[in-house]
Amino acid sequence: MGKVKQRRQRGARYNPTGMLNNGASADEAERDSPANPTAGLRVISEKLSSVIAEERVNGLNTLAALALDEESLSIIVNDMMVEKVAPLLKDSSTEVRLAAAGALRNISAGGTDEVVEAMVQQDVLSPLSKLLQEYRDPWTPAQKDHDTLPEGRKDPQTEVFIQATHLLWNLCECNEEAMKSFNHDGLVHILLLHLDPTAWGHNLALAAAECLLCVSENNPSAASVLLPAADSLVSYISRPADSAVDLRFAVTIAGLLLNISYCTTGGDNFQLVLRLLSTVLDTNTVDLVVEYCRSAKANNGIKPSMTPQDQEHLITAQQLALEILSNFCCPDADDDDSWDECESESVDGAENGMEDDAMDLEDRFSLPPEVLEGIKHFQLFKKTLKKANYPEEDICQELQTLKYGPSLLNKLSALRVRALLSLQNMVGSLDQSELGGSELMYSTWVNLGIIAFKTNCGDNQLVEAAAGAMRAVMDRLSQDKCEKLAGIMQEDLQLIFEAGVSCPMASVRANLARMVGMLGCLMVTQNNETALYSDATQSVLAAATEYLLRVAGHDKELWVSAEALDVIIDLYSDDKTDKLAQQVHLVDTLKEIQPQFKSKHQQQKKKLGDHRALVLTVRDNLVAFIKYKGPRAARFKST
Numbered sequence: 001m002g003k004v005k006q007r008r009q010r011g012a013r014y015n016p017t018g019m020l021n022n023g024a025s026a027d028e029a030e031r032d033s034p035a036n037p038t039a040g041l042r043v044i045s046e047k048l049s050s051v052i053a054e055e056r057v058n059g060l061n062t063l064a065a066l067a068l069d070e071e072s073l074s075i076i077v078n079d080m081m082v083e084k085v086a087p088l089l090k091d092s093s094t095e096v097r098l099a100a101a102g103a104l105r106n107i108s109a110g111g112t113d114e115v116v117e118a119m120v121q122q123d124v125l126s127p128l129s130k131l132l133q134e135y136r137d138p139w140t141p142a143q144k145d146h147d148t149l150p151e152g153r154k155d156p157q158t159e160v161f162i163q164a165t166h167l168l169w170n171l172c173e174c175n176e177e178a179m180k181s182f183n184h185d186g187l188v189h190i191l192l193l194h195l196d197p198t199a200w201g202h203n204l205a206l207a208a209a210e211c212l213l214c215v216s217e218n219n220p221s222a223a224s225v226l227l228p229a230a231d232s233l234v235s236y237i238s239r240p241a242d243s244a245v246d247l248r249f250a251v252t253i254a255g256l257l258l259n260i261s262y263c264t265t266g267g268d269n270f271q272l273v274l275r276l277l278s279t280v281l282d283t284n285t286v287d288l289v290v291e292y293c294r295s296a297k298a299n300n301g302i303k304p305s306m307t308p309q310d311q312e313h314l315i316t317a318q319q320l321a322l323e324i325l326s327n328f329c330c331p332d333a334d335d336d337d338s339w340d341e342c343e344s345e346s347v348d349g350a351e352n353g354m355e356d357d358a359m360d361l362e363d364r365f366s367l368p369p370e371v372l373e374g375i376k377h378f379q380l381f382k383k384t385l386k387k388a389n390y391p392e393e394d395i396c397q398e399l400q401t402l403k404y405g406p407s408l409l410n411k412l413s414a415l416r417v418r419a420l421l422s423l424q425n426m427v428g429s430l431d432q433s434e435l436g437g438s439e440l441m442y443s444t445w446v447n448l449g450i451i452a453f454k455t456n457c458g459d460n461q462l463v464e465a466a467a468g469a470m471r472a473v474m475d476r477l478s479q480d481k482c483e484k485l486a487g488i489m490q491e492d493l494q495l496i497f498e499a500g501v502s503c504p505m506a507s508v509r510a511n512l513a514r515m516v517g518m519l520g521c522l523m524v525t526q527n528n529e530t531a532l533y534s535d536a537t538q539s540v541l542a543a544a545t546e547y548l549l550r551v552a553g554h555d556k557e558l559w560v561s562a563e564a565l566d567v568i569i570d571l572y573s574d575d576k577t578d579k580l581a582q583q584v585h586l587v588d589t590l591k592e593i594q595p596q597f598k599s600k601h602q603q604q605k606k607k608l609g610d611h612r613a614l615v616l617t618v619r620d621n622l623v624a625f626i627k628y629k630g631p632r633a634a635r636f637k638s639t
Helices: 026-032 037-048 053-066 070-078 081-090 094-110 113-121 125-136 156-174 176-184 187-193 202-215 220-238 244-259 268-282 285-298 308-328 336-344 349-364 369-377 380-386 393-399 405-427 437-453 460-479 483-487 490-502 506-526 535-554 558-571 575-583 586-607 609-634
Strands: none
Touching: 037 053, 037 070, 037 081, 053 070, 053 081, 053 094, 070 081, 070 094, 070 113, 081 094, 081 125, 094 113, 094 125, 094 156, 113 156, 113 176, 125 156, 125 176, 125 187, 156 176, 156 202, 176 187, 176 220, 187 202, 187 220, 202 220, 202 244, 220 244, 220 268, 244 268, 244 308, 268 308, 268 369, 268 380, 285 308, 285 393, 285 405, 308 369, 308 380, 308 405, 369 380, 380 405, 393 405, 405 437, 405 460, 437 460, 437 483, 437 490, 460 483, 460 506, 483 506, 490 506, 490 535, 506 535, 506 558, 535 558, 535 575, 535 586, 558 586, 558 609, 575 586, 575 609, 586 609
């Protein structure tokens, strides 16, 4: 079972607020934007070339609103709008600079990697770098945090820096050319100058820290600049946090220090990081959101214990804490060589399965002892598990009607996905006592199935994360020979069978096929030949085989078919299954699938990527398996 290396979320979108200089509100700018994006862009282009600053701001805010529609992004970049907007980052008007940075941030945050690539090609980097270079010289913000400004106004110079920094983050997150430009222009020095919340306010310092967290990963050039400042940065994770935004800032700095290999395992600073993660994950944010909902609905003047804005900060901090914790259990590894070596190898299915199991058991305890001890001491697995909770449906419906409700629900959904991804990485690395025992793991597996398949969930990310976590838990339960799994009935698996052939996500179909195979292998292992052919066990194995053969023969993705074939070979490698193989017509069906599989391989072999090793191994093993199993199963043919 592979571990999951999570990709960090990009910055949020920009929404212009307050009144524009011509007296129109930003909401009006969004409402007045034409329904036809192409026609709208012509109007925006005219405003961008106006000699009147207010007109340029108006056009840029309209573009920012248009960019909130992801379907319009390709039209925006194809119309070369970025090339027209980017020079306005250096406009003589600070308000124009802010609007330009906000519009570009929206385009970069909502777009695909291809959209970001187009932005770079349209030369967004040069004016962005020149804009940020201006902040190299000493300056003083009008206010440290804009929520203290009169009438909700924002300090334009501060806001320009924040929006430009988020734009830089979005570009560097997924574009190598942007990273090269970042290093070449020495922008790390500018961000480092703005990391003190007491000097710059939390909003600005947090923007600088989150951008540095992104650009410092696997970046020796940035690390060489940041390491001399690391001692002073440690103070941010060691001091008590006064607020939710303090916690968010502290955990961001912790991630930054880990990126530059400053907080290594075994040192005092690493213990500070573990303690910080525990503190961040302590609070039940679902309870806070429910409290906000009930308080708002009661309308009795009693305020919730934490403002919704602070709840958003805390939930974001918990997401990052889970990512850091997950990556402790997911050491970097370069598997490219091992994939290449599989090109010409053929490995016997049964032997390969046993070797993989042995490796999994060995890998379970391969984490540094400081990490294992920290997870156990601070009960970090238990806290991670709780982050998969979510408000009840009636609360969710009420939250949708509140000002901050939809945003809080989105953040809780992202936190839930992050928790499930972290769960995947953790269950294979901890011993049974640290996981709460097999009973808890089994109930977790059942609850994950409810999340993924019994709630009519339309969140693809959640379904994918839940299915991956189910596979990881099943893998662990199988290794630990959990007796409860052997008692599963056919009807218990019906939802999995249905999702395994109908789910639009290939990764989910593959995980479910692997999981069913693991369950079948466990039932074969734990039962003697007599028990194996009892009505209950035999019906489960026959249904599982039928499902796996259906996936193997009909899934449109070759690698998913390969997953199903791989577990079929594992499942029937035990000689006790010879009779069952004949009863379910296993060998005859595999003989029908084999030429289809070879044909698909010829068609898709250049598109297999990371799945190439699996497909090649299954292709070769299938030949050997049919040759071995055929005569053995044939002995049970009815005469």
